[in-house]
Amino acid sequence: MIRTDKLYKRYGKFEVLKSIDINLGKGQITGLMGPNGSGKSTLLKSILGLVIPDSGKIYVKDSDIKNKFDYRKYIGYMPQIANYPENLKVKELFKIVKDIRTDVKEYDVELFENFKLGEIENKNFGQLSGGYKQRVTAAIAFLFSPEILILDEPTSSLDPVSTEILKDKILKSKSLGRLVIVCSHLVPEVSELADRLVYLIEGKILFNDKISNLINGSGETLGKTISRFLQNKTDKII
């Protein structure tokens, strides 16, 4: 569903993505991990069209996305931080995205209902707590039943109950054949949700395979396995 071919991006002298090749299929959850500045956000933003790569290609559903925007109808995006206009009511925020995506007639309101967003829909976005803001962004990401979900640190501001609700929804999306990309620093979260791990370091892929292959029956936790790989990173970077 998403494929990148020699994706390269630099900001000034700083090379953020160095020839990234990934190929992610449907019906899987991919964890995207790496230290700060490793290029995770730039990779996600390149797929979303927020960042324009210097070279390389990105294919979404086998179509090159360069200079296109229509492909984003397949994607639901949940950002880590959401400081949307403070005087906009929550229901108006939902209305904007609904007005843009007029092709969708039926909405997935499961998260909207489970997060009890109906109770705050007449509040201004600026009045919401960080947790509620993240619930709103999650509900918007899932609203159109997108085939691809890109979630950036999805549980970082959520309370434990909301975290479980969202995790259930992510797993349910996988079972419906959707591709979910979860960018996270939380190893237990990735370990619990993801089938595949893409680990970036200094703009290159350290590891891109199924988590079961990474652990390889060693009985190690994912965190220990990642640490072991990082110790040998000079040999392993591909």
Place this chain on the structure above:
Amino acid sequence: MSSKILKYIFIELIRNRFIIFYAIFLFVLSSAIIYIGHDSSKAVVTLLNLILFIIPLVSLIFGTIHFYNSEEFIQLLLTQPVDRKSIFLAEYLGIAFSLSLAFIAGAGLPLIYYGITVPVMFLLGTGVILTFIFVSLAFFSSVINKDKVKGIGLSVIIWLFMSVIFDGIIFVILFAFNDYPLEKFILIFTSLNPVDLSRILILLQINISALMGFTGALFRDFFGSAVGMITAFILLMTWIFIPGFVSMKVFNKKNF
């Protein structure tokens, strides 16, 4: 698509405390000046000098800050199936319309209450055009600077140049070359600054250009004619479209 997004940006902005304060401030200012002067034409002259300072400053600073504060909202819109041009236009028009509405409601209503005259209409029309021009310049300084402080700094410099330094340069030229016939040069030079051009257009409607000497007569001869008016209008529109067009081009390639 722009109009759908524009609607919500406009609704959000007219609820903004600063926009409401701006409208109330202009209303109090305009009412006080008319009340003290008992005459809307005198009020136009006094208001003109204040508005030519306030509109560029407010449009530039508010437009710049709003653009940076909207970055995450712009990101949300950019992840939807909508082109960048529509998002840019919606953001630009949302700010320009809401500031113009605040200006018309604030400065315009007291003037209109005392009578709709040609100078009043010119003052309001020019105020709206200046709002569009300086929001366009605000977007220009925002899109070319990733850093918010640099963007606001550039906007302040643009305001200082247009409202203060430019006139200072004219005075220096006039003083240094007062033995030479500079009237045509000054006519062309002042036309390049939208603030000065707006001032001239409004003053010509109040018939006080006679007080401006030979240069004023030259201004009246040129800008008082249909060709002059059309030229002035085209120049003002150019100040909207060129920074706006360049900003949109940069926005289309910008990394968020």
